[in-house]
Amino acid sequence: MDMREFISDNKIILMGALIGLLLALIFLTFGFWKTLLVLILVSLGAMVGYFVQESDILK
Numbered sequence: 001m002d003m004r005e006f007i008s009d010n011k012i013i014l015m016g017a018l019i020g021l022l023l024a025l026i027f028l029t030f031g032f033w034k035t036l037l038v039l040i041l042v043s044l045g046a047m048v049g050y051f052v053q054e055s056d057i058l059k
Contacts, residue, residue: 026035
């Protein structure tokens with residue numbers, strides 16, 4: 001099995017591992033509460049973006 005096959009067979013696992021690594025680095029750098037605030041604000045931004053896209057407000 002070469003590296004391309006491994007990556008294509010395990011995309012979800014690798015993405016989860018990268019997200020976990022990123023969260024761990026953010027926790028260690030900024031602390032729990034700042035990281036939680038960033039995650040909440042990113043989630044709210046994604047929800048607003050989804051609402052704008054689905055309601056065609058900008059068209």
